[in-house]
Amino acid sequence: MKAANSRGSAPGSSRARILVVGGGYVGLYTALRLQRKLKPELRQGAVEIVVITPDPYMTYQPFLPEAAAGSISPRHVVVPLRRVLDQCKIVIGEAQSIDHSKRTATVTTLATDEEGTGAIEVTYDELVLAPGSISRTLPVPGLADHGIGFKTVEEAIGLRNHVIEQMDIASSTRDPAIRDAALTFVFVGGGYAGVEALAELEDMARYASRYYHNVTPEDMKWILVEASDRILPEVGEEMGRYTVRELRGRNIDVRMETRLDSCQDRVAVLDDGSRFPTRTLVWTAGVKPHPVLAATDLPRNERGRIKCTAKLAVDGATHAWAAGDAAAVPDITAEAGKECAPNAQHAVRQAKALADNIAASLRGSPLEDYAHQYVGSVASLGLHKGVAHVYGRKLKGYPAWFMHRVYHLSRVPTFNRKARVLAEWTLAGLFKREIVSLGSLEHPRAEFELAAGGRPPKESS
Numbered sequence: 212m213k214a215a216n217s218r219g220s221a222p223g224s225s226r227a228r229i230l231v232v233g234g235g236y237v238g239l240y241t242a243l244r245l246q247r248k249l250k251p252e253l254r255q256g257a258v259e260i261v262v263i264t265p266d267p268y269m270t271y272q273p274f275l276p277e278a279a280a281g282s283i284s285p286r287h288v289v290v291p292l293r294r295v296l297d298q299c300k301i302v303i304g305e306a307q308s309i310d311h312s313k314r315t316a317t318v319t320t321l322a323t324d325e326e327g328t329g330a331i332e333v334t335y336d337e338l339v340l341a342p343g344s345i346s347r348t349l350p351v352p353g354l355a356d357h358g359i360g361f362k363t364v365e366e367a368i369g370l371r372n373h374v375i376e377q378m379d380i381a382s383s384t385r386d387p388a389i390r391d392a393a394l395t396f397v398f399v400g401g402g403y404a405g406v407e408a409l410a411e412l413e414d415m416a417r418y419a420s421r422y423y424h425n426v427t428p429e430d431m432k433w434i435l436v437e438a439s440d441r442i443l444p445e446v447g448e449e450m451g452r453y454t455v456r457e458l459r460g461r462n463i464d465v466r467m468e469t470r471l472d473s474c475q476d477r478v479a480v481l482d483d484g485s486r487f488p489t490r491t492l493v494w495t496a497g498v499k500p501h502p503v504l505a506a507t508d509l510p511r512n513e514r515g516r517i518k519c520t521a522k523l524a525v526d527g528a529t530h531a532w533a534a535g536d537a538a539a540v541p542d543i544t545a546e547a548g549k550e551c552a553p554n555a556q557h558a559v560r561q562a563k564a565l566a567d568n569i570a571a572s573l574r575g576s577p578l579e580d581y582a583h584q585y586v587g588s589v590a591s592l593g594l595h596k597g598v599a600h601v602y603g604r605k606l607k608g609y610p611a612w613f614m615h616r617v618y619h620l621s622r623v624p625t626f627n628r629k630a631r632v633l634a635e636w637t638l639a640g641l642f643k644r645e646i647v648s649l650g651s652l653e654h655p656r657a658e659f660e661l662a663a664g665g666r667p668p669k670e671s672s
């Protein structure tokens with residue numbers, strides 16, 4: 212195996228370096244499988260696995276709506292990479308660009324930022340590219356200033372705190388315009404991220420309102436804006452229609468074939484002419500491949516995903532692999548030309564197949580094709596409410612919600628996380644729901660600054 216050098220590694224080392232860019236679904240599962248499969252090589256020092264990722268944890272994104280609702284605490288939605296990947300070297304940083312012809316990634320870390328030394332170069336022998344995706348935004352005036360996404364644990368918890376804070380503002384203001392804007396929540400995008408986030412937060416706010424003397428569920432306006440003529444395409448047409456009925460039955464204003472035109476000055480203007488003054492605009496209108504892919508010399512398709520073969524190797528390149536949201540992998544179980552959808556179901560399975568193929572290629576064994584037929588999806592619509600279409604079976608209400616929990620409990624990585632999440636759900640069934648906003652956690656110095664005569668605490672948004 213070819214030698215790999217980089218700053219900090221011994222020159223002339225004969226250790227093959229596998230560089231994994233991204234510590235999400237694909238990054239975690241690929242590295243985990245590699246550290247198991249390549250145990251002898253790791254023990255002999257013939258191989259090293261380096262994972263570069265901006266956060267020291269993997270986020271189990273399907274649990275974000277439940278974290279926003281307060282059913283799972285934020286710590287249990289994430290998986291600590293250093294503990295799980297104890298045979299790998301974890302570097303907290305971001306790949307800025309990759310020159311695969313030179314087998315080199317340019318990386319910034321927390322230390323390079325502090326030292327002001329600029330990016331470092333990390334060489335490798337095998338590259339696994341898995342930076343996932345980012346929110347796909349449109350040039351909607353005011354969106355960048357007032358919108359928030361729903362892809363990270365910070366966003367989910369920030370939104371939870373924000374919604375409860377808006378209820379507190381509405382409860383204490385005498386200005387009807389402020390109250391109205393505080394109690395109006397607009398979500399754009401009807402995929403599972405948007406629908407689950409809205410449904411869970413509405414359910415939580417509805418519950419919380421019983422502890423307010425002057426805020427009722429009827430005072431709140433929850434609006435879902437979707438550009439196409441259906442929501443939740445992941446569960447199929449019939450279950451999508453059921454979801455619309457269920458949400459409307461809860462007084463949620465679901466507007467299909469409608470777009471957000473602007474949200475300047477905190478007024479959401481829709482293309483059907485309606486205007487909603489609001490302090491909450493959540494943008495979940497799809498994802499696009501991570502922009503770092505454009506800073507590589509690897510081939511991309513028209514949507515910006517890395518072109519891959521069914522073996523999860525980058526098309527036309529050697530020693531480069533990709534999977535998950537960042538990769539265009541042919542779906543060989545479907546008609547020709549179709550690629551695997553960007554979802555966790557594929558990401559997890561691709562990661563395992565990818566790790567097997569890397570191990571096989573290092574050992575000179577034949578590689579396998581990745582093949583997985585989409586089995587459907589489950590979605591939670593609040594406590595005890597859900598919708599599912601899995602293996603041809605359609606479920607609604609409590610059974611779907613229960614299935615959602617069972618499925619995700621079986622999927623969340625590590626026994627440790629499964630046990631903690633189960634314990635939380637069990638306790639939540641015995642006690643009342645948490646309804647406090649800990650938004651002040653986002654400004655931990657505010658109290659001290661005030662005491663020390665510094666700036667006054669930041670006004671809430």
Ligand SMILES: Cc1cc2nc3c(=O)[nH]c(=O)nc-3n(C[C@H](O)[C@H](O)[C@H](O)COP(=O)(O)OP(=O)(O)OC[C@H]3O[C@@H](n4cnc5c(N)ncnc54)[C@H](O)[C@@H]3O)c2cc1C
Nearest residue numbers: 233234235236237272273305306342343535536554555556
């Ligand atoms: C709210 C929500 C709910 C969802 N629910 C479901 C569901 O129920 N079922 C389902 O199948 N799918 C679901 N998904 C989709 C699923 O989570 C994604 O398809 C999956 O996470 C993709 O895995 P990935 O490894 O490609 O990307 P990610 O898991 O996003 O991981 C990408 C990683 O790369 C890191 N990274 C980014 N840039 C760099 C860089 N420059 N250098 C190094 N690292 C970088 C990121 O920080 C991240 O750790 C949901 C998504 C969301 C947002």
